[in-house]
Amino acid sequence: MGRRRPHTTTGRTLRSGDELAVRRIRWTLAIFAVLVVASTVKLVEIQVVDAADLAAVGERQRARTLALPASRGRIYDRDGDVLATSVQAATIYADPRAYRGTRTPEGREVPPAGEAGAVAERLAPLLDTDPAAVRDRLEQDRHFVYLARQVDHDLGERIRALELPGVGVLTEPKRVYPAGPLAGQVVGFTDIDAHGLQGLEASYDHVLSGQPGTLLLERAPGGLDIASGIRELEPPVAGTDVVLTLDRDIQHVAEVAAADAMERFAAIGASIVVTEVASGDVLAMASAPGFDPNERGDEDPADRRNRAVTDIFEPGSTQKALTIAAALEEGVVDTTSTLEVDDAIRVGGSTFTDSSSHNPQAWSVSQIMERSSNVGTIQIAQQLGDERLEGYLREFGYGQPTDLGFPGESGGLLMPHSEWWATSLPTIAIGHGVAVSLVQLAHSYGTLANDGVALPPRLVRGTVGEDGRLAPVPAGDPQRVVASTTAAAVRGMLEEAVHGEHGTGALAQVEGFQVAGKTGTARKPLADGRGYSDRYIATFAGMAPADDPEVVVAVMIDEPYPYYGGLAAAPVFTEVMEAALLALRVAPDDSGADLPTAVRLAAAQAERLAEDTDAPEDADASGDDDSTDAPAEDADEPGGGSDDPP
């Protein structure tokens, strides 16, 4: 139906107005159409063509992926006392671009946010450093420089409050060792980024470090999280705690004793190992000189070595207990056997002597042990033979690392008997020509203490996961080396070596207990391996109480003077064994003291201690020469009396 035009007298005017309006509407529509088309084109460009790129740009601007470091596990001693833990520390950094004018990509000048010198002047006193050094770092041509890492958290907060231009503060974990040097060589340390470098920190790094997590979130320019934005959390898995077998108190006593021995005997080093007989647990593993893992930058790297595990030495006469145990077990000799022992014996073209000359004597095996007779022991070893001697020594743990799993552990040296020389059998029988670590020596004596059953030594008791429960480390398989009767017989002989009239270990006696142990003195081999030097290793290994041992202590002193094991190592043994028995609450053998006697003894001792405390300090220094208390005869002749050790 066609549109009618109004038939009015003003129809021409109206027609013109309508046409104008229509024209305007059409133009308007056209403009809107162009705008709509343009908007549509732009919309398609944004939403379709460039959608992915623009989404990525937006995500880069909003999204933040935060690394969530896993907290490193703690290291505890057997009673749950902390030996290593992590605390939050502050790290101070700077952006050196803030101190020099820059130009934006658009060419706009950006003035410096601050003056490097002024910032350095304010920071240096807080960081306890030279302002020039701080300024040098602030003026480096880099985007990020560390000014100080892992400083005290409160210091970081103070620096943050200063709002210095270009200076920022980060929080990061710092590994600390609250007890300082206590068990430093055993626990080890981490680098600044909490990666284990030495000791158990290194060997258990995979357990302690955990798994870091990430947090992906969206943040507004002001730094506030966008509540409705994405938030993807992959939580970190905390590191597992490690519980050691060490007893902190015994460890402390052992470290003090080792350090004192070094000083008292002018030695270059000392090591002490304490083990629990029933479990094989290492209760203490001390080495002197020690070091503080918190201050390792100032320490001699050699002091970080766990000598008890990494260093090997010739055990000397302490070896005789194993030789005789093997002979008893094989029935070569028994406890009633007597041997005609001269003071020298010639084997393979070499002459081996006892430490003091004597006429030929009919000595029992126990007397041979008590007097530490080289000749008598060699005679027994000759009956035993090289193959059986080597076999027993290997069963006692020689020539192979223990199951400690400690980094750098040495397995010692024990040549196969097929490669032995003519002098090897007598030499090895008395503890030369063979080398062991101190933990190996303690392990072998632990076997004798444990009725002939070898329990692999253990340094880690277990791990504690998120459930808070202790997951014990599986103990190694016990292995019988000698019969219990053989072990008991050897212990009886070792008891005579300490308490007997001619025993070489008289200074190893512990009041209230019967001790079984053996001294050892050995020359140190020359660096080129040809012959021996005139420097010595003094050792003592023993157990208490002798009838039912609970603790084994092994002591090694490197180049002491006097160098006899009975003079240098035995007193140290006494000091450590006393503390270990006390800490483990082992009842003394003479526990039947009546009350009046106990009170009288306690009063006398209190008086004595009081007098010692009141005495001038220099009195101790003058009376510190244990050589005056030396046994009349120490049979531990250095070098085992060998004229020509191999």
Place this chain on the structure above:
Amino acid sequence: MSAITAPLRRSRPPQQAPSSAHLRVVDEPVVRHTLAYAVVMVVLLAAAVFGAVALNALAAGAAVEARALESHVAVAERDYARLVAEVAALEDPARVRSAARELGMVAPGPVRHLVLERSLPSDGDVPSARTPEATTDPLKPLLSLER
């Protein structure tokens, strides 16, 4: 200007056949409450916008609160770790011994154990006979004076 009636959106079926072609019966025009409809829509829209803004504000507030709580947790964890380290340092045997020596204490001597003559009451075997000293010193009957 011409008035144009709104077209019928729905038609009803014819009730009766128209008697004539130019006349027909029509329904009462539907009253369209356009204004009320618009108001309702505006209110709904406003409510939706307000609700969305309010929810976002609540979420933002919760995020701020969560962030504050996380900060508190972090501070508490940091303090706990620091205190653990401090306690361990204070319990260090070297420090304890040093402090004890400063207080005039000395290391203990050899330990002596006293053997009980009779069982303790907690063992279920209460001593039946007590010496006269028991009234003055309750420990004496339990400790051996003879050994």
